[in-house]
Amino acid sequence: MKDQVRLTIDGREVRADRGSSILAAARDAGITIPTLCHHPDQRVKALCRICVVEVERSRTLQAACAFPIAEDMVVRTRSPAIREARRTVLELIIARHPLDCLQCARNLHCELQTLAERMGVREANFHRLDSSIELDTSSPSLVREPAKCIVCRRCVEACQEVQQVGVLFPMHRGADTVVGTAGDRGLLDAVCTMCGQCSLICPTGAITEQDHTRQVWEALGDPKRHVVVQTAPATRVTIGEEFGMEPGSIVTGKLVAALRRLGFDRVFDTDFTADLTILEEAHELLHRVKEGGVLPLITSCSPGWIKYVEHFFPQLLPHLSSCKSPQQMFGALAKTYYAERAGIDPADIHVVSIMPCTAKKFEAGRPEMTASGYADVDAVLTSRELGRMLREAGIDFADLPEEEYDLPLGISTGAAAIFGASGGVMEAALRTAYETITGSTLEVLDITAVRGLDGIKEAAIEAGGLVVKAAVGHGLGNARRLCELVAGGAADYHFIEIMGCPGGCIGGGGQPIPTTNAIRQRRIDAIYQVDRNMPIRKSHENQVVKTLYAEFLGHPLGEKSHQLLHTHYQPRERYPA
């Protein structure tokens, strides 16, 4: 048993691990102390002072999040002085926060608003100090509204330390402090990867996703448009959270039903092109191994990762798989193969993606993603935006029946589902690579070494005399470590999977708020359950993918694949200019 101390909180005797904060000890004892800058996955910041408590023999109130407990300590979390102090702190924050909650993307999902409601703030005792800092709408993925920033610095930790991208940092000082960018540039010009982890961790509406719901409503209302939708692997285990369901709820069938009720003409699945990606990428790997191509091969599904490597390690671009991401492959096929089969003019087809990701919005707008003559993808909605649309439509998500995806682009395997978790692409690719190399059946499909939340994971799979060495990294800080190994020639891997967001897409920047590591783990468990539930769990056994090759593409890495499903990358400047 760990070293414990005994203390008194609100007259109750409490035991907790030595070194715990008062906040943690109180929580374990069922005593709630309000917080604002605190986040369970981040360092203690003690910036906002909302969590102040009385500690006996301490001259002043103390921040419960930062104050360590000690033997025989006597703590009070409720008193008139504490209440007064907390209200003052909150009213001072509100005095410089816009009061347009009704029009805010985070209305009813805002930690500041929730706190004001909980603490019963009904009046403004301080003069208002309205910020004149302008909205930053330069990024196709994210909107920054510094006026709504409470300078808690969670986004700074996410951007500087977790992702190690380093776009957001506190500028100026004292009361003038704002979280900003180098030279106050818009995010588009600020070497931002668009991963959106800042928007996921922001307690208010200071950083939000670029909202594409209006253009999707318009497309759905236009009778001339044939609007098809694709759902990313990770969204089937997260959308339920937008409707109060438990994290880790598997809602695949309800998601399909909901999208049909919104009015989409066809409900397809990004999982279909995830399977296709595996076919293309596994063959690319085998080709490079056989022909002495550039190794290790590195995955290219995650657009935040792609933009990161273009900025930070352009010398590694030859390592990237030339495969487009499943989102883009889907769009390219929807406007060619599907258009032909369905007899619809591709000009009339509108492809909407439901994504866990803000960077997907940037990816969809890349000029090279138009090989069919049309933009692969016309609009990208994050999980959060889809939640908003479904609420607006009055769709009672939890009570929806389970429905099936449409044919043909809605058919997929368990290997595609696990794309949604870190390690999933690797596992799916190894399942296919093994059977392609050996021609024999892989008995144990679960490659558990590459699963889970460890920052960097490794595995070695023996297949037909070849030992395939693999590494998996998630979150751009871990990606950087792997990149440095590869750039330094110190990596003897054949294949590396990198996802830009911690935990992979289930923890993506467009996912429901809150997302914590505990919630990530429950979503991961769910995505592997989806895999186990599937009758077919290997991408190369997807019958529709086989048909697609037979009828349309020819073979993996063939000419048509090359034209529609593969892409190239461009070095980008690392320093804003």
Place this chain on the structure above:
Amino acid sequence: MSVALEKLPSQLREQRLKEVDQVILRHRDRPGALLTILTEIQDLFGYLPEATFKPVAQALGIPVSQIWGVATFYTLFNTRPRGRHMIRLCENAPCHIQGTVAVLEAIQRELGIAPGEDTQDGEWGLELVSCLGICGVAPALMIDDQVYGNVRPEAIPAILDSHR
């Protein structure tokens, strides 16, 4: 007024950036080198030209945003060209009580500029700063490296003249 680096002819600009490289080389391996490097860059240019941030960031292995954060945190750093002579007037409580407001008015009467501004001829810049560390002789101000205490408004014209 210090001349903006971007406005120099390219050959001269390259030459001056080489001086920055020398500054970086001298200090890069010390812990906490950033403040020293920025101070010396400001000595070279009178302000911190953004073009110098990239080599500093590369040498220290930090994002440019962190350099901007430090450069905007300290009032002693300028991120744009400022007047040839910088007046830094303390606005903290002891100075305020002892008459900073009247001193500020006297400076504004003489130079016609508000805090944060520079005179048209580029000779003077004015900034309000936090404590100069000499509260015993409040109100206090600095002009360039020279410190003045017990400043009376009527002394301002003579003080300014001594720097002209």
